Amino acid sequence: MANSALELHGIEAYYGDSHVLQQVSFRLGEGRLLGLLGRNGAGKSTCMNVSVGLLPPRAGSVEVFGATVTRLPPESVAARGVALVPQGRRIFKSLTVRENLMVAAHAGFATSHEPWTADTVFAMFPRLAERRGQLAGYLSGGEQQMLAIGRALMANPRVLLMDEPSEGLAPQVVAEVMATIRKLKESGLSIVLVEQNPKLVFDIADDIVILNSGRVAVVSTAEQLKSGGVDLRQHLGVF
Amino acid sequence: MTFWLLLTVNSITFGGLLFLLSAGFSLIFGLMRIPNLTHGSMFMVGAYLGTSLLGGTSGFTLNFWVAALIAAVEVAILGALMERLLLRRLAGQQLAQVLVTLGVSFMAADLCLMGWGGDPISVATPPHLAGFVRVDGAAFPLYRMAVILIAVVFAVALWLMLERTRLGAMIRAGVDDPQMARVVGIRVSQLFTIVFALGAGLAGFAGIISGPILSVYPGLDQDMLPLALVVVILGGTGSLLGSFVGSIIVGFIYNFGQALLPELAYFVLFLPMVLVLVLRPQGLFGGQIL
Numbered sequence: 001m002a003n004s005a006l007e008l009h010g011i012e013a014y015y016g017d018s019h020v021l022q023q024v025s026f027r028l029g030e031g032r033l034l035g036l037l038g039r040n041g042a043g044k045s046t047c048m049n050v051s052v053g054l055l056p057p058r059a060g061s062v063e064v065f066g067a068t069v070t071r072l073p074p075e076s077v078a079a080r081g082v083a084l085v086p087q088g089r090r091i092f093k094s095l096t097v098r099e100n101l102m103v104a105a106h107a108g109f110a111t112s113h114e115p116w117t118a119d120t121v122f123a124m125f126p127r128l129a130e131r132r133g134q135l136a137g138y139l140s141g142g143e144q145q146m147l148a149i150g151r152a153l154m155a156n157p158r159v160l161l162m163d164e165p166s167e168g169l170a171p172q173v174v175a176e177v178m179a180t181i182r183k184l185k186e187s188g189l190s191i192v193l194v195e196q197n198p199k200l201v202f203d204i205a206d207d208i209v210i211l212n213s214g215r216v217a218v219v220s221t222a223e224q225l226k227s228g229g230v231d232l233r234q235h236l237g238v239f
Numbered sequence: 240m241t242f243w244l245l246l247t248v249n250s251i252t253f254g255g256l257l258f259l260l261s262a263g264f265s266l267i268f269g270l271m272r273i274p275n276l277t278h279g280s281m282f283m284v285g286a287y288l289g290t291s292l293l294g295g296t297s298g299f300t301l302n303f304w305v306a307a308l309i310a311a312v313e314v315a316i317l318g319a320l321m322e323r324l325l326l327r328r329l330a331g332q333q334l335a336q337v338l339v340t341l342g343v344s345f346m347a348a349d350l351c352l353m354g355w356g357g358d359p360i361s362v363a364t365p366p367h368l369a370g371f372v373r374v375d376g377a378a379f380p381l382y383r384m385a386v387i388l389i390a391v392v393f394a395v396a397l398w399l400m401l402e403r404t405r406l407g408a409m410i411r412a413g414v415d416d417p418q419m420a421r422v423v424g425i426r427v428s429q430l431f432t433i434v435f436a437l438g439a440g441l442a443g444f445a446g447i448i449s450g451p452i453l454s455v456y457p458g459l460d461q462d463m464l465p466l467a468l469v470v471v472i473l474g475g476t477g478s479l480l481g482s483f484v485g486s487i488i489v490g491f492i493y494n495f496g497q498a499l500l501p502e503l504a505y506f507v508l509f510l511p512m513v514l515v516l517v518l519r520p521q522g523l524f525g526g527q528i529l
Contacts, residue, residue, distance in 0.1 A: 054421075054422065073421065075421045075425065092416060092419070094415050099408040099411075102405055103408050103409050106424050151423060152423075
């Protein structure tokens with residue numbers, strides 16, 4: 001069994017009085033890709049917010065490579081090698097493309113892979129290189145998504161969390177983004193991929209976790225799910 | 240004609256002082272969402288500390304500019320302490336921040352009254368700038384020209400810092416989306432301290448260099464704070480360009496208002512603020528930091 005890159009254990013999380021996550025536990029193995037699925041409002045993004053320290057859980061623990069990061073502030077979690085590509089991209093609109101990358105630069109945990117710098121990000125996304133001096137707010141949706149991914153990589157993370165990177169993108173751009181995720185996985189990065197659309201995830205994921213109404217409904221390998229052991233429609237709705 | 244020219248120079252000078260005061264106020268509000276009502280106090284404390292360094296009450300007499308810089312650094316340190324010890328504990332509680340900064344401003348005013356007494360203290364114009372520039376029969380005080388120059392130099396320096404350095408990009412990222420800035424690893428709380436100290440230091444510096452023009456007196460803080468508020472609301476919070484343009488506008492309105500409609504000076508001053516708040520609440524340049 002591979003080491004745990006990220007482990008959530010018995011997480012109880014609230015937004016105000018509303019109980020969003022109940023006893024949520026799952027683990028991401030080192031070098032693996034975990035697909036986190038669920039309907040709108042199932043608690044997927046909340047899991048991401050808890051993992052990066054934006055939402056401290058009331059109970060439970062978050063571990064990154066065996067070290068507890070529960071209730072650490074987000075900048076400290078980032079320093080432990082966790083990077084987020086957030087839902088809605090949330091790039092810094094009033095910064096240029098290049099500045100968006102520079103503010104996130106960190107030596108981090110460069111693995112066998114050559115460390116990420118603005119130049120290596122630009123090599124991966126040539127369209128961003130063409131627009132490096134432009135304000136990020138003027139980029140197209142696909143370009144903003146690439147920038148959000150590039151920004152996350154600039155910290156040279158060990159764990160990459162991607163929250164619905166396909167949201168609102170044209171199909172050919174989605175394909176491009178998925179190809180990038182595949183490349184990152186092959187480079188040895190441990191990845192959590194949050195999606196509403198399971199078709200995108202099944203091809204690429206090693207493990208699958210399905211959330212339903214704030215609870216973990218299914219934990220499985222992608223292989224098992226593909227062979228039809230679980231009725232997905234019950235948990236994910238019709239699609 | 241000379242009257243109008245002088246009034247114009249005075250307006251621009253006053254605008255320059257207001258810029259030094261309000262640039263920090265605006266950055267602090269833009270980044271930290273703290274309406275810092277001690278900003279006028281920082282202006283006044285800087286002025287008082289400067290007079291002590293100049294007047295020899297502390298046992299020695301310094302060159303005007305050295306005294307101004309030391310006073311600015313002292314106020315910056317006070318600002319950093321205030322941010323670390325008080326405001327940090329009130330993150331996100333805007334009403335508490337308003338009340339605490341208001342309370343501290345009253346406390347600072349009392350301490351200044353105790354330390355420096357109730358009489359206005361006049362500050363001598365630095366001797367090398369005591370002269371006049373004569374243009375076409377009109378005489379413009381050299382010192383006021385120097386203040387305009389200083390304000391422009393600081394505006395350019397602040398712009399370069401925000402626009403061309405990594406620190407500046409981090410501050411802008413923090414203004415854009417503070418939560419996301421923390422997630423990408425930016426130590427936003429350190430930025431808060433840096434920006435708060437910088438804003439305080441600029442206000443203190445403005446305070447002492449305004450000494451030869453305004454002199455230093457109890458109540459100076461409460462005279463300046465509303466002006467900074469008007470500047471920032473006109474220009475838009477968090478916007479350096481907004482502070483600059485807003486300062487010049489307010490400098491003109493204030494000086495022309497006092498000269499032409501002295502009994503309505505405050506009416507004329509606050510009317511544009513009210514209109515902007517109602518018609519364009521983000522300010523003339525709101526939502527863009529530069």
